[in-house]
Amino acid sequence: MRFVEKTAESDTLERGIDAVPESDAIYLEWYSNHEENLAGYVISRSIFEDRNFVEIARIKKITEFELPDTTFIDQVDSLNILDRYYYYIEAIDDFDQLGEPSDVVSYKLVPKPILGSPRNVITQTSPDFTWDFDESFVPNAFVFRLLKRNNQKYFYYFTKLSLLRDDYAPHQQWTGDELTLPTPLPSGTYRWRIDPIGAEENQGAESIWLDFTIQ
Template sequence: MRYVGIIMILFLLISCCKISEPDTEPPAVPRGVISITGDRAVYLQWYPNNEKDLAGYNVYRNYSPGGFFDLIETVFTPYFVDYNVTNGVTYYYAVSAFDEAGNESDLSPDLVYDTPRPEGTDILKSYLTDPFESGFDFSSGEVLPYDGTQTDIYYEYDTLYEIHYMNCANDSTDIQDFGYMDDLDGINYAPEYGWSYLGWVELIVGHGYIVWTRDNHFAKFRIVDYGNGWCKFDWAYQIDEGNRELAPPGTRESLNEVQ
């Protein structure tokens, strides 16, 4: 009976013990990665993972869509701001998720690329009354004379009809009205068509406008306010020649494999 009792105790002990297997399953690949173009910054965001043992995310970057991606940051929220960038340079991004056991997912298949660009806010005065403070050069972000050699656009106010205009400073610059938008980020890409054949547009508060400069750069501005002979506008400029990207969301392309 003694042996039977010992056997029963051993059986109970063994049956109560559970063998814990190591966790080798990685989290799901992050989804919905997008970028937002900034001035000397790129803003990244994605859908949060739902794993209970999720520990964080790794953000990777490259200068081309293929090849090796460098780990640039580990974050614990589904967003990241990359300030270590240069305006006019294109960067490619991918994101992975990792859990408490150290398992890491594959990189996000939607490779995001973005090109940060300058932006600002300025005030112009009508060239009819203040010719030296009516023009604007997007490449330098400076207010210039309306007929300056580097001037891209210049402002005009019609006192008789109380109408505000923005004129192209030369025949090689194009402009178009992109319609009403809540903020400057409402314009994300410069189109190929729709440019004004007149070389000027009427300004409306809240409307966004796109400029194609004589040296093949793209810019945008939005009228914040205007008054008797002046206008205030937000602007952004793409210093990468021929690059039509101006604002969020960043462009995404699905890849078969990201190394």
């Protein structure tokens, strides 16, 4: 068994262990096992890297028309912000026999930023983007993500990894030029997000998506 390798923070195709925008949760992704007697997968978690792992989920083998069996979102109430969690996965067969455990991966969630503007309907084609980081955590950098809607679907329009200014404050206001965003933006509906990145490996969060429309 093997977890999918985590992609770079600014990649538009996000793979591997990560935060999620919908909630304070950790996303896990692994490569499928193709053994004929595979029944599913067992996921174990600990707050320690090498001991005290506890089974937290069993994912049954995929069958036609069901959800994929190689991803899992860990969002139980006991998941605490700023604690690092370690995971491994094992295949399990029809006789409840476990295979060799995977490598151990880990992630530490940080508080989500709160997005301010732009939102709703605006007329500016070069808007400033504002948000607030939580006062309990100072990120090392952040990823700005912008999607544009086309035929009822959203597609990546721009993404950028940026370091924070020297005069850091929780409230952030960035112009399109500071984000190196191509402006003016054409009319249409957009969706944006801020992903703070910590100084440690696999440490971060993803804000909720916020929509705005340029008339």
